[in-house]
Amino acid sequence: MAQRRKLIVGNWKMHGSRAANAELLSALLAGRPYLGDLAVCVPAVYLHETAAALAGSDLRWGAQDVSEHAQGAYTGEVSAAMLAEAGCRYVIVGHSERRAYHAESDELVAAKAQAALAKGVTPIVCVGETLAQREAGETETVVKRQLSAVIHRLAHCAAEMVVAYEPVWAIGTGRTASPEQAQAVHAVLRAQLHAATGRGATMKILYGGSVKPDNAATLFAQADIDGGLIGGASLKASEFIAIARAA
Numbered sequence: 001m002a003q004r005r006k007l008i009v010g011n012w013k014m015h016g017s018r019a020a021n022a023e024l025l026s027a028l029l030a031g032r033p034y035l036g037d038l039a040v041c042v043p044a045v046y047l048h049e050t051a052a053a054l055a056g057s058d059l060r061w062g063a064q065d066v067s068e069h070a071q072g073a074y075t076g077e078v079s080a081a082m083l084a085e086a087g088c089r090y091v092i093v094g095h096s097e098r099r100a101y102h103a104e105s106d107e108l109v110a111a112k113a114q115a116a117l118a119k120g121v122t123p124i125v126c127v128g129e130t131l132a133q134r135e136a137g138e139t140e141t142v143v144k145r146q147l148s149a150v151i152h153r154l155a156h157c158a159a160e161m162v163v164a165y166e167p168v169w170a171i172g173t174g175r176t177a178s179p180e181q182a183q184a185v186h187a188v189l190r191a192q193l194h195a196a197t198g199r200g201a202t203m204k205i206l207y208g209g210s211v212k213p214d215n216a217a218t219l220f221a222q223a224d225i226d227g228g229l230i231g232g233a234s235l236k237a238s239e240f241i242a243i244a245r246a247a
């Protein structure tokens with residue numbers, strides 16, 4: 001089996017303040033070393049101070065969205081070049097909150113992933129089904145369709161992305177996919193990635209959806225789960241550190 005280093009990424013969403021961020025980041029730095037890789041995806045306005053706080057450490061940072069355009073008259077948007085300049089290693093694209101509240105299509109998500117990669121920022125591409133889709137037995141079809149759009153767009157660069165499986169019904173709800181449910185979907189995604197790139201065995205597939213210190217270890221022990229995308233628990237240093245240790 002290929003050895004893949006675990007990756008734990010915090011998604012702060014629209015939370016934080018300069019004071020709270022400074023406290024959280026210094027607690028994360030104090031909690032080192034971590035066995036796997038650790039990153040935080042922060043609101044864009046906090047990227048530069050996050051970069052300053054984490055510079056010289058082995059923690060990475062990233063953004064939560066990126067424009068599909070390189071530059072231009074796109075008020076309110078942030079380009080991949082700007083993220084690269086802010087030292088971002090990662091950017092989340094296609095989070096279910098953006099798909100739901102900003103009507104982001106599979107094609108738009110794919111274009112964003114491509115824009116990020118073009119500037120050397122690794123896209124963390126989120127896929128996941130709603131509760132209604134799961135109950136209708138459509139989970140596999142939905143996640144494969146979402147991933148397929150990105151694979152097609154990225155073509156030979158597809159192996160450079162990180163994928164996050166985030167069942168929509170498990171995000172911020174306290175409901176977690178069981179390790180077996182998550183593993184089953186991860187195995188499907190890995191097979192799809194491998195068929196497309198030939199490098200599926202080395203690609204990272206994260207799980208996200210109400211990961212907490214008490215369920216992290218069993219999720220991360222699954223063969224195809226390479227770490228987590230952590231929302232709520234990434235805002236509390238003690239919980240995020242405990243999850244990172246579980247990896």
Ligand code: PEP
Pocket residue numbers: 011166170171172173174208209210211229230231232233
């Ligand atoms: C997320 O928003 O990516 C997420 C997984 O959130 P939570 O951990 O709070 O469910």
